[in-house]
Amino acid sequence: MENLKHSSGDISQCPFHGGNTTNETNNDWWPNSLNLDILHQHDTKVNPLGEEFNYHEALKSLNVQALKEDVTKLMTDSQDWWPADWGHYGGLMIRLSWHSAGSYRVSDGRGGGGTGNQRFAPLNSWPDNASLDKARRLLWPIKKKYGDKLSWADLIILAGTIAYESMGLKTYGFAFGRTDIWQPEKDTYWGNEKEWLAPSDERYNDVEDASTMENPLAAVQMGLIYVNPEGVNGKSDPAKTALHIRETFARMAMDDEETAALTAGGHTVGKAHGNGDASILGPEPEAAPIENQGFGWSNPTGTGVGRDTVTSGIEGAWTTEPTKWDNGFFDLLFGYEWELTKSPAGATQWAPINIKEEDKPVDVEDPSIRLNPMMTDADMAMKVDPIYREICEKFSKDHQYFSETFARAWFKLTHRDMGPKVRYYGPDVPSEDLIWQDPIPIGKKEYDVNLVKEKISNTDLTIAELVSTAWDSARTYRGSDMRGGANGARIRLAPQKDWAGNEPERLAKVLNVLTPIATEFGISIADTIVLAGNVGVEKAIKNAGFNTTVPFTTGRGDATDEMTDAASFEPLEPVADGYRNWLKQEYIVSPEEMMLDKTQLLGLTAPEMTILIGGMRVLGTNYGGTKHGVFTDNEGALTNDFFVNLTDMGNTWKSVGEGLYEIRDRKTDAFKWSATSVDLVFGSNSILRSYAEVFAQDDNKEKFVHAFVKAWAKVMNADRFDVK
Template sequence: MDGNDIPAGGKCPVMHGGNTALANSGISWWPKSLKLEILAQNDTKSDPMGLDFDYRKEVQKLDVDALKKDLTALMTDSQEWWPADWGHYGGLMIRLAWHAAGSYRMGDGRGGAGTGNIRFAPLNSWPDNASLDKARRLLWPIKKKYGNALSWADLIVLSGTVAYESMGLKTFGFGYGRADIWGPEIDINWGNDTQLLAESDQRVEDVTNPDTMYNPLAASHMGLIYVNPEGVNGNPDPALTAKYVRTTFARMAMNDEETAALTVGGHTVGKCHGFDAEIGPAPEGADIAEAGLGWHNPGFKNTANTAHTSGLEGAWTTNPTKWDNGYLDLLFGYEWEVKKSRAGAWQWEPIDIAEEHKVPDATDPSIKHNPIMTDADMAMKVDPIYREICERFHKDPEYLSDTFARAWFKLTHRDMGPKANYFGPDVPAEDLIWQDPIPAGPTGYDVAAVKAKIADSGLSVSDMVATAWDSARTFRNSDKRGGANGARIRLAPQKDWAGNEPDRLARVLGVLEGIAADTGASVADVIVLAGNVGVEQAAKAGGFEIEVPFTPGRGDATDAMTDAESFDVLEPMADGYRNWMKADFAVSPEEMLLDRTQLMGLTAPQMTALVGGMRVLGTNHGGTKHGVFTDREGTLSNDFFVNLTDMANSWVPTGKNMFELRDRKSGTVKWTATSVDLVFGSNSILRAYAEVYAQDDSREKFVKDFVAAWVKVMDADRFDVA
């Protein structure tokens, strides 16, 4: 039978899996091929709102008062298909908001609630997020009512905030402005664990030391937001769990006080559900008849006390729908012992508890249950640092309420970036250090005069372009941190980063700061303008008169406005655009280039144009000549692509990730290169882009595309003018 023949019966004539599963597509046959899918996250083709939709503008039309009234009413509008515990959905909505925000990790800024990613795999089907599909369905009538003026991302976080308010907490505020994504975030590495809830040793080198957990991961297991509530690897040990709690929350940008406040405040309301361990598959694996819901529970009898989520069963406080100090009253008021829940999960219960301190059943208040604590809760009592903090909270409930409200605000807003991204009447007036505040910059100065002074300063094209690039390249679209605005490249820790070439940087900044002082411009603006001047000079040398677009108004941050320790995570360990790596890493230089590109919000064609341009401009770190495929360095030309694709040249490996480009006939070495250079000739997709720019009719196109990509990087953090 011919390979193209289809049997007459018994076989489906449709490709199974190949159109939907990357693992079954051709790319998996060649595992060494550089996979560019990470850059597809910036594609807009899958966005149903269209290119003209601007959520930042749309959300400002929102009737916030009406929305909050509707959400408050929802909290006590119990539905038969998923009834509320004690007639109040507050605990469920808080958990939804918390787990949406709790996937954030500071290492690369990815995760968090800012995109509504909990609607998609894998987060929508993580074991830790069981039953949160029900919370989103409860919110659907409100989302439907307010439509495009209210994103899912904003609604999910707001639901938790309103829940706390409805139970008596004075919250710190709320900022709208989280735009939704429309598919899974394929750029996030959630870990290489072989299964969900695999033991910690799959992501921790030494299980006794959580600091050995692989960066940038924060959660102790695949499928959990934080730590295993039953204990490390399911073994109760509050002292060891305390170490994991500290590491996990630190990697989410929380200090010990914030961590303790979040633990106490998060468990002051709501409950755990462990009716039956026999539940169906998660939403992504559920039958089509489940209509997108998951975790079907055969034992569920449409009552709150027959629901199943984690397997743990019980509430932490006597009044689980009220913000009070009951959590600490019970934690410190009793001794606790480890027991199994009715579903077989390890949990802690009090010894000889008074009847009045027991918890009413979530469905039948005439029935009373013991309160419970997880291993992480017991860590607050066992760990000496957490205990001291919690004892202060216990003595001063107002202190707890204020600390928790601020920590909750940080948890749910940390990935939104500067306050310029916040909208609505409840945005706090106070500037917080973790928001990376930047003062407004001057706009009334003479831009042309500044550019003239820069041009006459004696700085080289390489000096100007590299400095501007280093200032801007720290931007992370993941959590909107970094970038050129603020000119933090002149402050600690950035001024001392090896990737910024401190000696060269100090020399260039000395010139640019003088120009800023003379002209009334901010240093941040002058740094970017200097890069623009360098690009314009290089384009002119190549025969093209261009003016790089520029918008003034960047401000200059101060040391007092900069949380230097939190900026450590922004330090580049590699920059393929400047052909530099700080050290050898487990992943290839090309993969690190893709990661940096995705964080900056660039596409593959923009990456291609920028790398080719940066090479011929001579901006390599330390002045190396790798990839500088031109004899007119400092001229913005398409020479990089022309010589890369010229079959008169051959590529010869000379070491790890190092090559020589030699003349095929004579064997003469013409240039040296790294794997980051040659990937634009070896990868079929990147070569296709390189060939476009190598064409004889693409010289002008290349210059225009380089400038457009350059401006995108320089303006990536200009939320004030977006």
Template sequence: MDGSKTGGGCPFHHGGNTGNDKPVTKWWPNALNLDILHQKGVRTNPMDADFDYRDAVSKLDFDAVKADVTALMTDSQDWWPADWGHYGGLMVRLAWHSAGSYRLADGRGGGGAGNIRFAPLNSWPDNASLDKARRLLWPVKKKYGNALSWADLILLSGTIAYESMGLDTFGFGFGREDIWGPETDVYWGSEKEWLAPSENRYENLDDPSTLENPLAAVHMGLIYVNPEGVNGQPDPMKTAAQVRETFARMAMDDEETAALTCGGHTVGKAHGNGPGDNIGAEPEGASVHAQGLGWANPVQKGKASDAFTSGIEGAWTSDPTTFDMGFFDLLFGYEWELKKSPAGAWQWEPVDMPDDKKPRNASDASLPQNPIMTDADMAMKVDLAYNAICQRFMDDPAYFKDTFARAWFKLTHRDMGPKACYIGPDVPAEDLIWQDPIPAGSASFDVETAKSAIAASGLSNAEMIATAWDSARTFRQSDKRGGANGARVRLAPQKDWEGNEPARLAKVLNVLEPIAGEAGASVADVIVLAGNVGLEQAIGGGTTVPFTPGRGDATDAHTDADSFDVLEPFADGFRNWQKQAYAVSAEEMMLDRAQLLGLTAQEMTVLVGGLRVLDVNHGGSQHGVFTDNPGKLSTDFFANLTDMAYSWHPVNDGESYEIRDRKTGAVKWTATSADLVFGSNSILRAYAEVYAQDDNGDKFIRDFVKTWVKVMNADRFDL
């Protein structure tokens, strides 16, 4: 794989998602932790079973909500006073830090589920006092209740903040549904201490591309880079390299990165007006009477200017409550020198700036105060590429404001998926390439005629099932990218991925594309329909696999090929394949894929068992095909796996296994660890035993078909 895009070495982190310090893995470190498949179970959700957030939010009084959030911006509260009487900077930071945890490699993180309400994010050092911002928003959340999620409100607050400070924003989409506990599938890093040295995350600290995959932040507990410099040592050129890599991992190019950095620091201020020794514990470490609030500040005493967050102190512009070109005026209009903040943090301050050009104290407008720049801000000046972009922005302020508005929209919507997921009156009409747009498809073609043509095409069941699976398996519930809709499996880069068996894929597409043309159907629909036809024939008995037409076909013009590189599978336990040997076990990689597909442990089990006996392994591998009737959907995988007439033996230094007849010693089947885990893991074995029972053959067929349809429709946000 290309380490320059997604980090050096293995594309998966061993134990990052599956080996957390849980009761089982604490005692047995090699045990497979299935918790990530259960995190969104209904038992954690307090809402009624028939509650539909998308329906509820579509009926929201959007104008009233926006008016209330706008009014909040200048309604300074004594218990947490606003800088200069305006909460704009605070709400921008809340939205930014909620959205900014997104990373492109696995689509996890981001603000799309309100995860910042829970540990560890709610207690990260970089998120200090954002608990106060959420409490300020509580009256709005309370007023609109179930029709307004925290996820939507948090990101809306940042957008409204910018509007209230003079920016014409690009738009806003509602539709983010809250989770009710932390996202345990997200790997934030292996460090056991906040802000541990960056060396823990890099193979080579001088080469930012070696940052451990899939991470984007340079320290545990930070959203982006260290504002004081690499490992807290100021050097804007080195910081520029880390900024470029970190923002690229968040799906931002150089222009978007510069716009976000400069526009983000056009408003608000950093807080570090005094030593942080007396600052209290973070929310998760605070006492019960703190009621979920952290970072108690005994010296603040109702003064905004005494707030403490990062330890850096000061505003970036002379007018921090107005979105203007002030950041550029100061950064490029003055020479800057290193100083220490009152809290002892490195920051850059201007040389010989007159008092009348300085920003005012956040609590006392009569007091001038030096503006500041972080090391990342200075990177915009010293890095040639960033400097050139900033020069363009300064030459055309309207262009800067539009570029920033678009980048802010992308930052706050990147993990929402396609535009079909957006709700509300402010959704932009323009289709953006990073939204993975798909033209509308036809739902009116004759499905039965198309099925007959597919059945008579000469394609094997295995070829059709494997192609449909490969098309759909790219879906990631983390950021709602990938999936069968759009049929991007026929476009670069997907058509050339090793995991998609390009020769077989091309053969199948050459047969299906003319059928789609004759039927007036999309190729995307016909690919899925062909998988269903193969499955129906493998089941027999007149079984019908449910199918809903309406998928569209994307084109190269709709596809940002480079951004799709991160969706390439390097392993697919469902088809018993991995590109090469990794330090991570095959079953861990399969578990990660199952979670991204939105599967439960039971659904993962039924799919693997069915796909094995359907004989659709990558390259025709026979590992795990525990049946004498390959190609027929049956419970044989589970029946034979749990049959004590056989014994299991590692071969090839444990790379594979042989299943032998206990009496004769003859090799009956071969397997990988992704097969045998369904007999070795106690939870997965419990599921396997259900399907191995003599009375559950019909149940298995029903469950497999239901789960198959779930995967095929995972990206049908129009349903």
């Protein structure tokens, strides 16, 4: 906008503030107000491809072979504006893929490469992702050529996989199917630090104990993918670094062997860049001037590229032949003693003692020059830590075993957040079912649903028992990595059957009734549990004076213990559920915020959350049968009473401590109902109250029933990728 001058000569301010003033948002003015932004992301309005676009349909016309050939050619098509090290972009593309996929954490399933989120802030400007802006621009001609048939998310991961293949690794496979997002993921919590690479102490109770890292984080510092390559807080100590590597990679769902394989395999090719002064680099992409057009970290030293490149500050290759898949990493790590030194940029790294000239890698520009290789603290950890050393020594003696182990670990790293195998597309999808894919057999599809429903309806199970069990089975779903959900009926297996939030005694009672019914009809328990929930909802609808059938799709299967990695399901255990008005214990985060987090993971909108909360309360599904928020005298009927009584001005509301409240008659002060903060936020938050008022209206009783059924079915079918 052009600045205008007043007659006095003063320059007027543009009436559009655009983020340049302080205290301009509601949350700046009222920081304690519940922020619903987490539920307002990835709206269809921000998607330039339109609501009707289906990426998995578009993939059917993708020429995969031609694409792979183009990506392979790119690896050795060096560009003057960003020349390839040794004429091969393999190392750069592997780092691009790795840093995209490596942001995944198993605790909440967020991060990872499944959405192409590396294109946006903050990831595109993390210090650990320096120069990856160039890698994405190198891929742009390929993305432009294949258009909507190829997502950025798929291309970014494919680039690293093809890079390994072009350098000699036989990869395990590759799957397309990742769908792009079109704006930053504000729902992902990356830490509270206010500066990049702030000391690790800020996210640990005790940095000496790696396990005390704040959940759900998986990286040791703000702006890093996993650990500081110079050591904990930049202080070299390979033994301590090993402990932090183990914790970090465990939070990325990797065991010790996978961790060692990925560390060694990631550093078998490519190099680190620190041949210059890191302090004079230009700002990151999000802070760079407009003429940079999305490029960041401009380097004024020499040519600024090639041997003058500065990225991490560490300088050098790990192996003698950095564009070849071999055992060179182990040959040098175990073949030489190493000493601490500094890179030209001042970073701490390790240098070999008395290395043979022929074991040195050549310069990236001039093959007549040989330079020292280097190792980071993370690499030295593989030699110092006794567990990692034993694994790496085994790898060093058996290159084939190392290659196969790495290929599988790389596939897991780059596909862990894609969800069930049914979402995989392409000719290179491995036929093997892997336990971390949470495999589920296909269930029976053709049977008389109404007969099963009648059988369930005639049992002594209550509406609350039927609905609660179905909800508990389905609520484990999280759209961040497409894990959990009702399909598989893992609620009957360890560890879920023993989770406190699932009320094990009540769960066992319900399963003892439903399992014989499933056996009688030859159908899955998973289908039976969901059908039972639907039966409960339909009974409640009739009790409210309406008659509506809840949609149901057959075909769920039953997972077995052998198909279930019990340990990997522990992070899915609920510690709070606003929908059933339950909190395992007191937490720093409010119950309302935890409700929003669960709602976002379930893929629900704010109106859908409101509808489900109001319905679940009057159905009597509270944990343990508590009456908090059950604002009705007709429990078990799907009425809009929750909203009617919440907004009734004949009431007063009084805090009675510990997050509990009483609702009393305004005239007589007689006690009417009890409530939690989760209940009352639907009356206090202006946005949520606007939704509550809609469903409290006299003309929206039936509208509420239909809206509840639609939202309920959405949760029950959230994990049904086989029918989507």
